[in-house]
Amino acid sequence: MIQKYEEDLTRIACDIHDHPESGFQEFTASKLQQDYLKEQGFTVTPNAADTITGYTAVWGSGRPVIALLGEFDALHGLSQKSDVTKPEPSDTEMGHGCGHHLLGTGSLGAGLLIRDYLQENHLSGTVMICGCPGEEAGSGKAYMARDGIFADVDVALSWHPGVYNEVSTGSSQSCINVFYRFHGVSSHAAGAPEKGRSALDAVELMDVGCNYLREHMKDSDRIHYAIVNTGGAAPNVVQSLAEVNYFIRSANNADCLALASRVHDIARGAALMTGTTVEILFDEGLSNTVNNFVLEDVIDRAFRKAGVPAFDEADRAYAQAFKDTWKQPVTLADIPQEVKDKPRLLKNMQESPLCDYYVETNHSDTVRMGSTDVGDVSWVVPTAQLHTACYGYGAGGHSWQWVAEGKSPIAMKGMLKAAEVMALAAEELYTHPEEIVKAKEEFKERTGGQPYQCLIPKEVKPHTTH
Template identity: 45%
Template sequence: MTNTDATWPLVEAASPALCAMADRIWDRPELNFAETAAAQEHEAMLRAEGFRVDTGVAGMPTALMAEAGAGGPVIAILGEYDALPGLSQAAGTAERRPLVTGGAGHGCGHNLLGAGSLLAAIAAKNWLAASGLSGRVRYYGCPAEEGGSAKGFMVRAGLFGDVDVAICWHPAPLVAVNPPMSLACQEVVFRFTGRASHAAAAPELGRSALDAVELMNVGVNYMREHMPSSARIHYAVTNTGGHAPNVVQAEAAVRYLVRAQQLDEMLELVDRVRDIARGAALMTQTRVEHEVVSGDANLLGNEALEAAMQAELERLGPPVFDDADRAFAEEIRATLSPADIRAAFKRFGMPPVMDLPLCDRIVPRGMGAGDGVGSTDVGTVSWVVPTVQMRGATYAIGTPGHSWQLVAQGKSGIAHKGTEHAAKAMAALMKRLLTDPALVAAAKADFAAERDGRPFVNPIPDDVMPDLPVAAE
């Protein structure tokens, strides 16, 4: 470290409590919009730290907002805490060992993401209170990032209307400023309705909804030749209409996820997929209805914020791991292939270092996003407020995202040290934004330039509600 920042000791002081909270959230993995225990953990910590807390915001019971300070500017930090299905896994072991068969697990590190963001918010809040300056630190507890697009609902509800800058991070194998590249997406369910009949005695009377789904999928697959190479379309048949082959299926459904580099490009592709669905219904004399479930905009870049985040990371230096961390990382890497390790570097635009188990460097800016660009609801936030995101090193290099290996590292020393490191960089940037009006102005100018001539359409239509779990009676 070339020098220190006043927020770093404040991060270190709060780190044990926040890492313990991250571990408790790891212990109780919860899926989209069902993160009751995780949201309660965050609420309790925020109240104990003196934040003013609003819960159940934007119509989502597990979403919250908390604020400390007064006046402006308003610097927001985003946290997440949802898990993934089917990734239950014991911690601290390099062998596949589910704790609950078919259970959930934190395969994207969101137990750390929420805790790290909250750790930075606490440090920035404590520094602000000691400084006597005006300004507000605001924490957003965001559920359902994994396909639920909660931040899009928050944007639609106007919850970012007074925010000057938004900051976030994500667990990763390496430390970097996140390149402003993600795919805009929309998830749509298509439900076909036909007419049941005896498949042998009276097939002419039936109109197969399953045939319509199959024809739709064929049509979309032919469409792939005639769409941008960077776009992605995925689907899953969610209702086959039953298991009896001697019945013409009267209902069937398929769920589509359409992605593209730009928001308007994605919306155009969704329209084409809808046309194909209508064509499949015409061919089979069935009816089709569609329902948007979720959607994210692509990330907009912000040169001023990205340069400032890079400066904070370089001032901080890479995370410091110990021999026990490196030994566990090597055990995890023994379960991976060389292709996994090469892919981890390639996603950061870096040449592979095959014998490097843990991050020991700050990735230079401008290396590019590499391969493996996905979607995030942070993108929607970036269309309404200047936004910057970093990647923090919390697991062995080569660990695939959404894997049992990532879950296994979620309570490790690697995870805790990487989370504290990310919180230090974010807290220091928050302090700078609270004291440097010129940086806030530059961020807003870059935001205006990015948005110039590009109208924003929230990928979540006004009539779509969060896909909340049905309460048991």
């Protein structure tokens, strides 16, 4: 019964929300969860894959081994007071705008329920709660997958706080994050321009080159950049150092590497054109998600058993106040492709302040634009995820509204429901191992027997900035 842990889980999630921390710096959140899991009798191993704040917590013995993925990092620039329906900064610079205070704590809650289930039913089996750091930036799970944390795991389950109650389906993009640092020669821009070689010119030409490349990429490719060093604020000094950061995304790792090599060539071309040199500095990489329909069906059955969060009138009034801060109308085009009954969801989004039913979805192989480090886990072990309504309709993730709503009863109900659904899905897998066999067969088919190749080279260690 999740009620048994409601108070503890709420306390942990709210504490993490009050202490937002960035990727690989989640010292408070990680310690809070590790200490609690030790008290609960789990065997806790800190510093998973040299991530410092990543950890694993294991209970039980024998097979199957089910991993539950959690996160706990926050976002810079999202300072916001709780429960306030207008942008109003709090005393922290960061904020939990993606609900990871709920994500990690919900997965922890699922682990407790699974432990109780195995214990009460005298079943063999292992549950491994994974505290995964640096999701927003850092690729924590990619290091964990690369360094063998999931080597003995049979199935991984996860969830993400959202606005719908649904099984997550579809894939996500592979992504490579690269810094291009150009070195030139400074000189007086008026007096001796012929002596200068501009690193900023190289950055600009590289960006122009990539903007022409866009016409000749696949539809599932994306490139975006930010100039992180312009070379200074003085127009009369030829800039000797400038740097641009690129995210290069594609539908799978092979395509992503091929696209990255075209971008590298453009950088080299820009250096050649300007008489500068370029350093190509790999920062991090994420694999695409390998979905698993067998496990999606297991989660679907669990969801139907668990039902949806029981929101009351006070929750609805709270959600309505936040929905009112979002003026953009919703149309059918806003409804995710995989939703079975789109008109029903549209009506719910228009008329209700929050999602109050189970949104049925079709299995999907569509690649969503965007990337997650869950992708790397899904290349090592069959993986599936779900969403629960932790926020009302209106604003989406990474918004001040989500930070403000993060400690509400709605958020907590959504988190507790996610723990229940994951635990029920795990129960089916412990008692029906044939589902795991089927999930592994599907995994093999989808990966075509190809070994997982992490996009992050072996020598690159978890880090915060380049």
